[in-house]
Amino acid sequence: MQKWIMSGLFFAACALAIVLMFTLPSREQAEQEAKPTLPEITMNAAGAEATVKANCISCHGDALQGAIGPNLQKIGSQLSAEQLYGIITKGKSGGSMPSFKDRLKEEEIANVAMWLADKK
Ligand code: HEC
Incomplete structure:
Protein backbone atom coordinates (compact mmCIF):
# COMPACT_ATOMS: atom_id res chain seq x y z
CA MET A 1 0.00 0.00 0.00
CA GLN A 2 2.80 2.42 0.98
CA LYS A 3 4.56 1.73 -2.32
CA TRP A 4 1.45 2.58 -4.29
CA ILE A 5 1.15 5.93 -2.58
CA MET A 6 4.84 6.71 -3.18
CA SER A 7 4.77 5.86 -6.88
CA GLY A 8 1.46 7.67 -7.23
CA LEU A 9 3.03 10.82 -5.81
CA PHE A 10 6.07 10.36 -8.03
CA PHE A 11 3.97 10.17 -11.18
CA ALA A 12 1.86 13.12 -10.11
CA ALA A 13 5.02 15.17 -9.65
CA CYS A 14 6.30 14.11 -13.07
CA ALA A 15 3.01 15.00 -14.70
CA LEU A 16 3.06 18.41 -13.02
CA ALA A 17 6.64 19.01 -14.18
CA ILE A 18 5.70 18.16 -17.76
CA VAL A 19 2.66 20.42 -17.67
CA LEU A 20 4.75 23.29 -16.27
CA MET A 21 7.40 22.76 -18.92
CA PHE A 22 4.85 23.43 -21.64
CA THR A 23 2.81 26.15 -19.99
CA LEU A 24 5.47 28.40 -18.46
CA PRO A 25 6.59 30.94 -21.07
CA SER A 26 10.08 30.25 -22.36
CA ARG A 27 12.81 32.76 -21.57
CA GLU A 28 12.81 33.97 -25.13
CA GLN A 29 9.10 34.72 -25.09
CA ALA A 30 9.41 36.60 -21.82
CA GLU A 31 12.14 38.79 -23.28
CA GLN A 32 10.06 39.53 -26.34
CA GLU A 33 7.15 40.66 -24.20
CA ALA A 34 9.41 42.92 -22.16
C1 HEC B 1 28.42 56.52 -21.29
C2 HEC B 1 28.67 56.46 -22.72
C3 HEC B 1 27.47 56.43 -23.66
C4 HEC B 1 26.44 57.34 -23.76
C5 HEC B 1 26.20 58.59 -22.93
C6 HEC B 1 25.60 56.87 -24.86
N1 HEC B 1 26.11 55.72 -25.38
FE1 HEC B 1 25.31 54.62 -26.89
N2 HEC B 1 26.74 53.22 -26.64
C7 HEC B 1 27.81 53.30 -25.78
C8 HEC B 1 28.64 52.11 -25.92
C9 HEC B 1 29.92 51.82 -25.14
C10 HEC B 1 28.00 51.31 -26.88
C11 HEC B 1 28.45 49.94 -27.39
C12 HEC B 1 27.75 48.88 -26.62
C13 HEC B 1 28.06 47.52 -27.18
O1 HEC B 1 27.56 47.20 -28.27
O2 HEC B 1 28.80 46.79 -26.54
C14 HEC B 1 26.81 52.03 -27.32
C15 HEC B 1 25.94 51.56 -28.27
C16 HEC B 1 24.89 52.28 -28.79
C17 HEC B 1 24.02 51.83 -29.84
C18 HEC B 1 24.08 50.48 -30.53
C19 HEC B 1 25.00 50.57 -31.72
C20 HEC B 1 25.13 49.26 -32.43
O3 HEC B 1 25.84 49.25 -33.47
O4 HEC B 1 24.58 48.25 -31.98
C21 HEC B 1 23.14 52.84 -30.10
C22 HEC B 1 22.04 52.85 -31.12
C23 HEC B 1 23.45 53.91 -29.19
N3 HEC B 1 24.53 53.54 -28.40
C24 HEC B 1 22.78 55.12 -29.14
C25 HEC B 1 22.97 56.09 -28.17
C26 HEC B 1 22.16 57.26 -28.04
C27 HEC B 1 21.03 57.66 -28.97
C28 HEC B 1 22.61 57.93 -26.94
C29 HEC B 1 22.05 59.19 -26.33
C30 HEC B 1 20.63 59.20 -26.01
C31 HEC B 1 23.73 57.18 -26.39
N4 HEC B 1 23.91 56.06 -27.17
C32 HEC B 1 24.48 57.54 -25.30
C33 HEC B 1 28.08 54.35 -24.91
C34 HEC B 1 27.25 55.42 -24.67
Whole structure:
Protein backbone atom coordinates (compact mmCIF):
# COMPACT_ATOMS: atom_id res chain seq x y z
CA MET A 1 0.00 0.00 0.00
CA GLN A 2 2.80 2.42 0.98
CA LYS A 3 4.56 1.73 -2.32
CA TRP A 4 1.45 2.58 -4.29
CA ILE A 5 1.15 5.93 -2.58
CA MET A 6 4.84 6.71 -3.18
CA SER A 7 4.77 5.86 -6.88
CA GLY A 8 1.46 7.67 -7.23
CA LEU A 9 3.03 10.82 -5.81
CA PHE A 10 6.07 10.36 -8.03
CA PHE A 11 3.97 10.17 -11.18
CA ALA A 12 1.86 13.12 -10.11
CA ALA A 13 5.02 15.17 -9.65
CA CYS A 14 6.30 14.11 -13.07
CA ALA A 15 3.01 15.00 -14.70
CA LEU A 16 3.06 18.41 -13.02
CA ALA A 17 6.64 19.01 -14.18
CA ILE A 18 5.70 18.16 -17.76
CA VAL A 19 2.66 20.42 -17.67
CA LEU A 20 4.75 23.29 -16.27
CA MET A 21 7.40 22.76 -18.92
CA PHE A 22 4.85 23.43 -21.64
CA THR A 23 2.81 26.15 -19.99
CA LEU A 24 5.47 28.40 -18.46
CA PRO A 25 6.59 30.94 -21.07
CA SER A 26 10.08 30.25 -22.36
CA ARG A 27 12.81 32.76 -21.57
CA GLU A 28 12.81 33.97 -25.13
CA GLN A 29 9.10 34.72 -25.09
CA ALA A 30 9.41 36.60 -21.82
CA GLU A 31 12.14 38.79 -23.28
CA GLN A 32 10.06 39.53 -26.34
CA GLU A 33 7.15 40.66 -24.20
CA ALA A 34 9.41 42.92 -22.16
CA LYS A 35 10.59 44.64 -25.34
CA PRO A 36 9.49 48.29 -25.26
CA THR A 37 7.28 49.41 -28.13
CA LEU A 38 7.92 52.62 -29.98
CA PRO A 39 5.30 55.27 -29.15
CA GLU A 40 3.66 56.87 -32.18
CA ILE A 41 4.99 60.36 -32.56
CA THR A 42 5.95 62.70 -35.38
CA MET A 43 9.69 63.01 -35.77
CA ASN A 44 11.19 66.40 -34.95
CA ALA A 45 14.79 66.62 -36.21
CA ALA A 46 15.75 69.77 -34.29
CA GLY A 47 14.51 68.23 -31.05
CA ALA A 48 16.36 64.99 -31.74
CA GLU A 49 19.60 66.83 -32.45
CA ALA A 50 19.29 68.75 -29.19
CA THR A 51 18.62 65.56 -27.20
CA VAL A 52 21.56 63.80 -28.86
CA LYS A 53 23.88 66.78 -28.22
CA ALA A 54 22.93 66.79 -24.57
CA ASN A 55 23.03 63.02 -23.97
CA CYS A 56 24.94 61.03 -26.55
CA ILE A 57 27.88 62.89 -28.09
CA SER A 58 30.04 62.52 -24.98
CA CYS A 59 30.37 58.83 -25.88
CA HIS A 60 29.44 58.66 -29.56
CA GLY A 61 31.36 61.73 -30.78
CA ASP A 62 30.14 65.24 -31.66
CA ALA A 63 29.30 64.16 -35.22
CA LEU A 64 28.31 60.64 -34.05
CA GLN A 65 31.56 59.46 -35.65
CA GLY A 66 32.23 57.20 -32.65
CA ALA A 67 34.38 57.50 -29.52
CA ILE A 68 33.84 55.27 -26.45
CA GLY A 69 30.62 54.19 -28.15
CA PRO A 70 30.36 53.04 -31.78
CA ASN A 71 29.87 55.27 -34.84
CA LEU A 72 26.14 55.97 -35.35
CA GLN A 73 26.36 57.90 -38.63
CA LYS A 74 24.84 55.03 -40.63
CA ILE A 75 23.11 53.18 -37.82
CA GLY A 76 19.75 53.34 -39.64
CA SER A 77 21.02 50.86 -42.21
CA GLN A 78 21.58 48.29 -39.43
CA LEU A 79 18.84 48.98 -36.89
CA SER A 80 15.18 49.94 -37.18
CA ALA A 81 13.55 52.71 -35.15
CA GLU A 82 12.00 50.02 -32.89
CA GLN A 83 15.39 48.39 -32.27
CA LEU A 84 17.02 51.75 -31.60
CA TYR A 85 14.22 52.68 -29.23
CA GLY A 86 14.83 49.42 -27.34
CA ILE A 87 18.59 49.97 -27.08
CA ILE A 88 18.32 53.60 -25.93
CA THR A 89 15.57 52.73 -23.44
CA LYS A 90 17.20 49.67 -21.93
CA GLY A 91 20.89 50.25 -22.61
CA LYS A 92 23.27 47.56 -23.85
CA SER A 93 26.19 45.41 -22.72
CA GLY A 94 25.48 45.67 -19.02
CA GLY A 95 25.37 49.47 -19.01
CA SER A 96 28.41 50.41 -21.10
CA MET A 97 25.67 51.88 -23.29
CA PRO A 98 23.51 53.39 -20.51
CA SER A 99 19.73 53.06 -20.20
CA PHE A 100 17.93 56.37 -20.76
CA LYS A 101 14.61 55.14 -19.37
CA ASP A 102 14.87 57.39 -16.30
CA ARG A 103 16.67 60.30 -17.98
CA LEU A 104 14.56 60.97 -21.06
CA LYS A 105 10.83 60.88 -21.76
CA GLU A 106 9.51 58.01 -23.91
CA GLU A 107 8.68 60.53 -26.62
CA GLU A 108 12.20 61.97 -26.57
CA ILE A 109 13.72 58.50 -26.91
CA ALA A 110 11.30 57.66 -29.73
CA ASN A 111 12.17 60.91 -31.49
CA VAL A 112 15.90 60.20 -31.30
CA ALA A 113 15.30 56.58 -32.42
CA MET A 114 13.37 57.75 -35.49
CA TRP A 115 15.98 60.39 -36.28
CA LEU A 116 18.80 57.83 -36.05
CA ALA A 117 16.80 55.27 -38.08
CA ASP A 118 16.83 57.78 -40.97
CA LYS A 119 20.65 57.87 -40.92
CA LYS A 120 21.53 55.44 -43.71
C1 HEC B 1 28.42 56.52 -21.29
C2 HEC B 1 28.67 56.46 -22.72
C3 HEC B 1 27.47 56.43 -23.66
C4 HEC B 1 26.44 57.34 -23.76
C5 HEC B 1 26.20 58.59 -22.93
C6 HEC B 1 25.60 56.87 -24.86
N1 HEC B 1 26.11 55.72 -25.38
FE1 HEC B 1 25.31 54.62 -26.89
N2 HEC B 1 26.74 53.22 -26.64
C7 HEC B 1 27.81 53.30 -25.78
C8 HEC B 1 28.64 52.11 -25.92
C9 HEC B 1 29.92 51.82 -25.14
C10 HEC B 1 28.00 51.31 -26.88
C11 HEC B 1 28.45 49.94 -27.39
C12 HEC B 1 27.75 48.88 -26.62
C13 HEC B 1 28.06 47.52 -27.18
O1 HEC B 1 27.56 47.20 -28.27
O2 HEC B 1 28.80 46.79 -26.54
C14 HEC B 1 26.81 52.03 -27.32
C15 HEC B 1 25.94 51.56 -28.27
C16 HEC B 1 24.89 52.28 -28.79
C17 HEC B 1 24.02 51.83 -29.84
C18 HEC B 1 24.08 50.48 -30.53
C19 HEC B 1 25.00 50.57 -31.72
C20 HEC B 1 25.13 49.26 -32.43
O3 HEC B 1 25.84 49.25 -33.47
O4 HEC B 1 24.58 48.25 -31.98
C21 HEC B 1 23.14 52.84 -30.10
C22 HEC B 1 22.04 52.85 -31.12
C23 HEC B 1 23.45 53.91 -29.19
N3 HEC B 1 24.53 53.54 -28.40
C24 HEC B 1 22.78 55.12 -29.14
C25 HEC B 1 22.97 56.09 -28.17
C26 HEC B 1 22.16 57.26 -28.04
C27 HEC B 1 21.03 57.66 -28.97
C28 HEC B 1 22.61 57.93 -26.94
C29 HEC B 1 22.05 59.19 -26.33
C30 HEC B 1 20.63 59.20 -26.01
C31 HEC B 1 23.73 57.18 -26.39
N4 HEC B 1 23.91 56.06 -27.17
C32 HEC B 1 24.48 57.54 -25.30
C33 HEC B 1 28.08 54.35 -24.91
C34 HEC B 1 27.25 55.42 -24.67
